[in-house]
Amino acid sequence: MLQDILVTGLVNGGVYALLAIGFSLIFGVARIVNIAHTAFYMLAAYCFYTLLVKTGLGFLLSGVIAVGAVTLFSVICYRLVIEPVREHEAAVLIATIALALIFQELMLFTFGGHFLGIPSTLEGAVRFLGVSIPYQRLLILVVAGVSLAAVWFVLYRTRLGLAIRATANDLEVANLMGMNVHRVAMATVAISVALAAVAGVVVAPVFVVDPFMWLAPLVTMLAIVVLGGLGSLKGSLIGALIIGYVEAITVFAVPAGAYLKGAVALMIMVAVLLVRPEGLFGVAFEEER
Amino acid sequence: MLRSFTIGLAAFAVALGAQAQTIKIAILGPMAFVQGENHWAGAEMARDEINKAGGINVGGKRMQIELIRADTNEIQSVPDATNAIERVITRDKADFLIGGFRSEAVLAMQEVAMDNKKIFLGAGAAHSKLGQNVEENYNRYKYWFRYTPTKDVDLARTLFAVMASIAQQIRTELKTDTPKVALLAEKAVWTQGLIGAAQKNLPAMKMEVVGLWQPSATATDVTAELSAIDRAGAHIVFTMLSGPVGISVARQMGERNMKAVAWGINVEGQKDEFWQAAAGKAQFVSTLDTYAEVEMTPRTIPFVRAFKERYKKMPTYNAATYDAIIMLKSVIEKESTLDADRLVAAIEKIEHVGTGSIVTFDKRHDLVWAVGKTAGIAVQWQDGQKVPFWPPNVKGMKPFKLPAR
Numbered sequence: 001m002l003q004d005i006l007v008t009g010l011v012n013g014g015v016y017a018l019l020a021i022g023f024s025l026i027f028g029v030a031r032i033v034n035i036a037h038t039a040f041y042m043l044a045a046y047c048f049y050t051l052l053v054k055t056g057l058g059f060l061l062s063g064v065i066a067v068g069a070v071t072l073f074s075v076i077c078y079r080l081v082i083e084p085v086r087e088h089e090a091a092v093l094i095a096t097i098a099l100a101l102i103f104q105e106l107m108l109f110t111f112g113g114h115f116l117g118i119p120s121t122l123e124g125a126v127r128f129l130g131v132s133i134p135y136q137r138l139l140i141l142v143v144a145g146v147s148l149a150a151v152w153f154v155l156y157r158t159r160l161g162l163a164i165r166a167t168a169n170d171l172e173v174a175n176l177m178g179m180n181v182h183r184v185a186m187a188t189v190a191i192s193v194a195l196a197a198v199a200g201v202v203v204a205p206v207f208v209v210d211p212f213m214w215l216a217p218l219v220t221m222l223a224i225v226v227l228g229g230l231g232s233l234k235g236s237l238i239g240a241l242i243i244g245y246v247e248a249i250t251v252f253a254v255p256a257g258a259y260l261k262g263a264v265a266l267m268i269m270v271a272v273l274l275v276r277p278e279g280l281f282g283v284a285f286e287e288e289r
Numbered sequence: 290m291l292r293s294f295t296i297g298l299a300a301f302a303v304a305l306g307a308q309a310q311t312i313k314i315a316i317l318g319p320m321a322f323v324q325g326e327n328h329w330a331g332a333e334m335a336r337d338e339i340n341k342a343g344g345i346n347v348g349g350k351r352m353q354i355e356l357i358r359a360d361t362n363e364i365q366s367v368p369d370a371t372n373a374i375e376r377v378i379t380r381d382k383a384d385f386l387i388g389g390f391r392s393e394a395v396l397a398m399q400e401v402a403m404d405n406k407k408i409f410l411g412a413g414a415a416h417s418k419l420g421q422n423v424e425e426n427y428n429r430y431k432y433w434f435r436y437t438p439t440k441d442v443d444l445a446r447t448l449f450a451v452m453a454s455i456a457q458q459i460r461t462e463l464k465t466d467t468p469k470v471a472l473l474a475e476k477a478v479w480t481q482g483l484i485g486a487a488q489k490n491l492p493a494m495k496m497e498v499v500g501l502w503q504p505s506a507t508a509t510d511v512t513a514e515l516s517a518i519d520r521a522g523a524h525i526v527f528t529m530l531s532g533p534v535g536i537s538v539a540r541q542m543g544e545r546n547m548k549a550v551a552w553g554i555n556v557e558g559q560k561d562e563f564w565q566a567a568a569g570k571a572q573f574v575s576t577l578d579t580y581a582e583v584e585m586t587p588r589t590i591p592f593v594r595a596f597k598e599r600y601k602k603m604p605t606y607n608a609a610t611y612d613a614i615i616m617l618k619s620v621i622e623k624e625s626t627l628d629a630d631r632l633v634a635a636i637e638k639i640e641h642v643g644t645g646s647i648v649t650f651d652k653r654h655d656l657v658w659a660v661g662k663t664a665g666i667a668v669q670w671q672d673g674q675k676v677p678f679w680p681p682n683v684k685g686m687k688p689f690k691l692p693a694r
Contacts, residue, residue: 004516012510053565113322113364115533115557117540117566125544131516134544206544207509208536208566216507251513256501258514259476 003129005248011133013244014141015203017237019217020224021147022195024236026188027225031168032082033093038214038221039100040193044070044200045209046107049118059121067197074193078186086185100214107211116209121202136206143202147195151233154191164188168231219262227269229282238280242268311355312345312627314617315377316610317370317388317398320360323560324390324413324607330600331412331608332356332387334592335615345618348625354614357381363394370394374401383407384627387436387613392416392479403429408629408636410613411435413606416479417442420653431633434654436616437579437609437646438665441479443658445486447577448553449494450660451667451679452527455552455575455689456496459524462691469499471518471549473538474529475506483529483554491527499523506532515541518549528553528576536566539670543570548692551575552667561602564673573692575669579606579645581677583685585666590685592644603675606665612643 019041026034044066051062081099085091122135155161167174167184175181207213224243228235246268247261254260272280316332318325336354339345344353359377362369370391377383378401386402389395390413399419402409409432411419417440422430438444452470459468470491474480484501491498499521502514511534518526526549530538535557542551551574557563558576567574580603582593592611596604620635621627641648647662656663660680667679669689678689 004513004520008513008516012512015510108321112326113319114562115536115566116562117536117568119568120544125546132519132545134541136544137512205568206541208533210533212507213509216509248513251502252517255514255517256503259503259505259508261513262505 004131005245005252007129007131007133008251009241009245009248011137011141011244012247013241014144015137015206016220016224016244017240018140018144018147018199018203019196020221020228020236020240021144021151021233022192022199023221024225024228024231024233025151025195026192027230031089031171032086032185032189033089034082034096034189034192035093035218036077036096036100036103037192037196038218039103040070040074041196041200041203041217042107042209042211042214043073043103044197045118045204045207045213046111048201048204049116049209052118053116063201066201067194070197070200071190071194075186075190078189082189083182083185104211104214111211113211118205118209120205134206140202140206143198147198148233148237151191151195155233160184160187216262220265223266223269227272227279229279232279232281235279235281310344310351311353312347312385312621313355313357313381313383314385314387314614315357315359315374315381315383317359317361317374317377317386318413318607319362319364319390320358321362322364322390323562323605324364325360325388327605327607328388328390328412328610329356329358330596331604331611332614334596334599335611335613335618339614339618346622346625347627357383359388361389361394361398363389363391367391367394367397371397371401374398378402378405378407385617386410387412387610387617388607389413390607392419395419399430399433403432406432406629408432408434408617408632410617412437412610412613415439415441415444420651420655424653431654432629434636434650435656436613436648437606437656439658439663440653440655441482443656443664444554444577445483446658447660447664447667448483448527449486449490450664451577452491452496452525452552453494454679454681455525455550456494458689459691463524463694465524467495467497468524469497469522470525470527471499471521471523472501472527472529473511473514473518473551473553474501474503475508475532475534476503477506477531479531480529487527496525504534506530506534508534509537511537511541512545515545515547519545519547523549525549526551526553528555530554531556533557536563539563539571539574540567541570542574543567543572548694550691553577558670559605559668561675563675564670569673571670573669573671573690575667575678575689577665578668578675578677579609579665580604581666581668581675581685583666583677583683585645585661585683586642586647588642588644606645609643609645612641612645612648616641616643616648 047066051057120136125132125134163184224239228239243265246265250261250264251258318328344351359373361373386409392414395414456468535555555576559578649657668675668677676687
C-alpha cells in the first residue's frame, strides 16, 4: 500500500501543481483575485477538443492554437472587465465570478451538457513499484516541472519578471518609478492564463471536458495556494504535493470515505493556517505592509 | 371599423377553434443534456407518428398533439424545474405532463402537478418516494405514474440477477469458487440502499466483497481508488455511478489495463457518446440499459432503428416519452375523454406493450418488475459497440466477455 500512496500522491500532486502555478502567480503576485482562472482552463480544454477532435489538427498544433487563443482572449477580458475595476478587490472578485459563469453558460449553450473525452497524447502505461502509471500522467508531471522552471525564469531572470515582482510588492512605488503598471498587470494575466491553458490542454486528456469542469479544481487550487503561501511558487508546488498525498492517503486508508478526500485536504490547509497564517512559504502579512 | 372588428373577431374564433383541436403535452427535461434531448426526441417521434395518422380520436373528434418543450434545467437547479412545470401548466395550459430526470427535481415537480390535478408520467427518476407518495395519499398523488425506469429497489433486483450470471461465468472461466467484488459507488443518497443490499446479498451469493470505495459523483480522478481495487485483487467492480465519474472510472480502468470487469449502473455508459468520452478506453465496461436491437418486445427493434435513422444515435431510457404518449393515446381513445380522473383509472388497469418494456402499474403507480418485461437489459462495451448480453433468453443477445488475464 505504501508504494501505491507514494506513486499516486506524486502523480496527482503533479496534476495539481500544474493547475496551481498559474493560479498562484495571478493570485499571489499580481494580487488579482481571478476566480475565472480555472474557467480559462476549461475554455482551453474545449478549444483543444474542438481543434483536435472536430477539425482533426494534430496534438501540437491544436495545443499551441488553444493556448494562444485563450491567452489572447484573457487579455481582452482583462482590458474590458478587470482593468476598469482593478482598484477594488471585491469588484474584481465579483467580475471574475461573472466571467466564469458566462463562460460556463456559453459552453453549455454551444456544446450542451455532454461529457467529452480527449484522446491521450501519449498512449500506454508503465509499471513502477508495482503501480501502473499512464504515460499521459507522466507527461503532466514533466510539463508541470517545465512550466514551473519557465515561470521561475521569467520572474527572477527577466526585466518583465522584475517589473511584475516590483508591481506586486508596491504598486504605487512601481508606478512612481516609471513602470507601466497596467501593462505589467496585463502581462501577468497573460502568463497566468497561458499556464492555465497549458494545464487545460495537458490535463484534459485524463479528465472529462464539460461546462462545470472549472469548479472542482478552483476549490483545490485555492486550498493549495493558501496552504503553500500567497505568491510563493515553491509553496504552490509543495502545497500541491501535500494535497495530492493527503488525498491518496485518505483513499487508501479510508476507502469508504474516498469522497472525503477534498474535505480532508481542506482541513489540513486550515490546520496549517492555524499554525502559520501566512501559509508554508508565504510572506507574513505584517511584513508585506 | 366595424368590418375590421368583425374580421378580427372571426380570426379569434378560428384561432380558438384551432386551439381546441390540439392536445397539449408538456415534455419536461434538462434540454441541454442528453436526458432532455432523449425526452424530446422520443416525444417528437410519437407526435409525428400520431399526427400523421390523423391525431387522437377523442369521442369521434380527431385532435392533433401539440408538444410543449419545457427546459427544466433540473441537473443544475431544482427551482428552475418547478418554475418550468408551473409555466407549462399556468401559461401554456398543458393537458398532460411527461418527463423529469433528477429525483429531487421530480419530487418537487410532482407536488406542482398534483396541486393542479394534471397527469404526470415520469420518464427518468427512480426514487421510491415518488411511488410511496401515491400509496400514502392516493387522492392527491394518483395523477403520478412512473413510466420509466423501475424504482430504485427494483433496479437492485436486476443488478443482482445480472451479477449472478457474471459471477458464474467468472467461476467457470477463471476457476475460482468465490469471485471477489469491489463496490465502487458515488457518494449519493440513491446508492446507500444498493450498497447495503450488496454487502448483504453478495456473500450469500458466494462472492467476497473486498471493499467499498466512494468517490464523489463529479470526481474526475479515481486513480487512487482504482489502485486500491487493483491491489485487492477484485474480479468485478460493482459500479453505482450516475455522474461523470462513470467516464473517469471506465477510462482510467482501461488506461491501467485492469483485469477486473466493471458491472453495475453507469448512467454515462448508457450513452452513445460514452466510448468517445472515455477516449476509447471503456472496453468491457457493462451497465444496465433499456434499448438495444433485441426483441424485448415486438416494437423494440423498429423503434430503435427509426430513432437511429432520425437522430443518428441510440435512444436512452428517457426516450420512453415515446411510449408514454402512445399509451396516453390508447387510454384517451378507449375512454373518449381528456378527464384526468377517468384516465387515471384506465392507466391503472392497462397492460401496455411499449418499445422497451411491457408495462403494468402497481398500487404505487410504479412499474411491476419482471425479467423480460420491465427489468431492462444489460449491455457491455466491446470494441466501441454497446453489446446487449442479458437477459440471455431474449433473441439478439450476445456473449459477455471478460478481460484477458
